[in-house]
Structures are given as C-alpha cells and as structure tokens.
Amino acid sequence: MEKMMIDSPKILLVEDDLTLGDWVSEYLTEQGFTVMHCTRGDKVMACLEKFQADLVLLDVMLPGLNGIEVCRQIRQKMQTPIIMLTARADEFDEVIGLEAGANDYVIKPVRPRALLARISGALKQNTPTAEVSSDIQHGDLLINIEANRVTYQGNEIELSTSLFAFLCFLARHAGEVVDRDTVFKALKNREYDGQDRRFDVMLSTLRKIFNDDPQKPRKFKTVWGKGYLFVADAWTNEKQNLL
Incomplete structure (x- = not known):
C-alpha cells in the first residue's frame, strides 16, 4: 500500500x-518524507525559496559556501529547523x-535510526502546541511567546529557535x-546521554547575548553536578539595584 505523501514533511x-x-534521500523517502x-x-x-522545507539537513563541508555560513544565511530569513551533518566530533563544530543557529547535529557515519530520531525531535520542537501562550517577564526581560519575541531593557534581542526555546524553558x-x-x-x-554539551554551549551563548559575566554570572548560573539556574531577580536594571 503506497504512503500518502501529500502532507509529508519536506526535508x-x-x-x-x-x-x-x-x-x-532514499531512506528518508521510505520513512514518508519528501526530500530535495x-x-x-x-x-x-534558492532551493529553500522553491521547496519551502520543514527541516534542513546541512553538511558542514560544502563547495560554494560552507555549512556554518549557510546556517547563518538561513537564520537571517527563517526559523526552519536545521540539523548539521559533520564528520568531526570535536567541540569546534558543536559550538x-x-x-x-543550528538546532541539532549528527556525527557521521550517519546511523539511520539515530538520524530519524533527531529529525522527529526537531520537527516536534518546531510544532506549535496547544499550551496557552503567555508573556514571561523578569525585570527588564520580556518574552512574548506567541510572537517569538524577546526584549531586554527596551531593546529587541534576536535569538535562534533553539536559543529562544531554551531561554523560555x-x-x-x-x-x-x-x-x-x-x-x-x-x-x-530524548534523554541526556551524559556527553552532549549543546545546552552548556547555548547557556554560554545566552550569557554573551545578555552581557552576563561568564566568570561571575548573575543571570544564568551553572550549578555543578545539578544543572542550570535562571536567576529571576538579576534582570532588573543594574542602576536601579544601586539605589
């Protein structure tokens, strides 16, 4: 029996x-995706303008323009989920x-089931939920969930989909x-595998964006052996704290 491809996600x-x-391409087509x-x-x-993909699988090493620069180009125009494909398992590619702006990455050689799990996770992350959206505010930080908009001290902050989701969480x-x-x-x-450092990297990125000193962080703290801490009362204008 043929699979219905009309509403299949496009990759x-x-x-x-x-x-x-x-x-x-053959494997993902067999799994019900439409692939370009x-x-x-x-x-x-140019391909994205024609194809309007739901997700991009993007190799790091490419002719014409490398995958990192392509990722930046995509993020300037759209929030389509991006999964990087890399033959390098070092921190440089990850960071x-x-x-x-990549949502995830897969290290080559690509394992079919692992790739499918990453794709499913990225698509679910990008699917609107039925949860009631409401603004989140802590001091000078305002997060508009419905509009995917962040402002801090009156300035709009541009964040990738992954960084926005992490900040909201x-x-x-x-x-x-x-x-x-x-x-x-x-x-x-999915469960934490004990090695993946992506959220450590993203926390460091958020510190840079919001001028949080990595040596003495006030807004985003890492509690060793336990996890991450968002400090609610650290988001009020520093000048007000001195009054």
Whole structure:
C-alpha cells in the first residue's frame, strides 16, 4: 500500500557526497518524507525559496559556501529547523554550529535510526502546541511567546529557535535548578546521554547575548553536578539595584 505523501514533511538535504546523499534521500523517502537534495552551499537559499522545507539537513563541508555560513544565511530569513551533518566530533563544530543557529547535529557515519530520531525531535520542537501562550517577564526581560519575541531593557534581542526555546524553558523555571536530563526531555524529546554539551554551549551563548559575566554570572548560573539556574531577580536594571 503506497504512503500518502501529500502532507509529508519536506526535508532539504544539503550534502555534496553523492553516495551518502542518495542513501539518505532514499531512506528518508521510505520513512514518508519528501526530500530535495542540494549539493552546493551557495545554492541552498534558492532551493529553500522553491521547496519551502520543514527541516534542513546541512553538511558542514560544502563547495560554494560552507555549512556554518549557510546556517547563518538561513537564520537571517527563517526559523526552519536545521540539523548539521559533520564528520568531526570535536567541540569546534558543536559550538560554532549551535551559535550559528543550528538546532541539532549528527556525527557521521550517519546511523539511520539515530538520524530519524533527531529529525522527529526537531520537527516536534518546531510544532506549535496547544499550551496557552503567555508573556514571561523578569525585570527588564520580556518574552512574548506567541510572537517569538524577546526584549531586554527596551531593546529587541534576536535569538535562534533553539536559543529562544531554551531561554523560555529556563525563564519558566526561574529560581529552580533544572538538570540536563529534564532539559533534554523537554526540548529534544530524548534523554541526556551524559556527553552532549549543546545546552552548556547555548547557556554560554545566552550569557554573551545578555552581557552576563561568564566568570561571575548573575543571570544564568551553572550549578555543578545539578544543572542550570535562571536567576529571576538579576534582570532588573543594574542602576536601579544601586539605589
């Protein structure tokens, strides 16, 4: 019995290795996805205009334009989930990729079931929920959930989808220490594997964005061996705190 492809999620695969690209395309098509395969980084934006993908699988090393720069280009125009494909398991790709706006990453060689789990998690994260949306405010920080908008001290702050979701989660649990397993289950739909540092990287990125001293953080704290802490009373204008 043929699968109905009308409402199938659309994936743009950006991979210059034709053998790997053909295999991934065939596998994902068998799983019910509609796949477009692009082989050059400098062709991605044109492909997205035509294809309107629900998710982008993006290789790091590409001809024309590398995957990190492509990721930044995509983020300037849209919040489509991006999963990076990388042959490097070092921290450089993880840090730069996540700061560029990637939602997740998969290390080659690609394992079919692991790839499918990452794709499902990213699509679920990007699906609106029936939960009632409301603004979150702590001092000078205002988060408009419905509009995906963040302002701090009257200035609008641009955040990637992943950073926005992480900030919202921490702000909703202000004053609580949330462990990594809880964060992974809530935001990635899977358990923490004991090694993945993506949320440590994202916390560091949020500190940079909101001028929180990494040596003596006030807004975002890491409680060693326990998890992350969003400090609610640290978001009031510092000048007011001195009065």
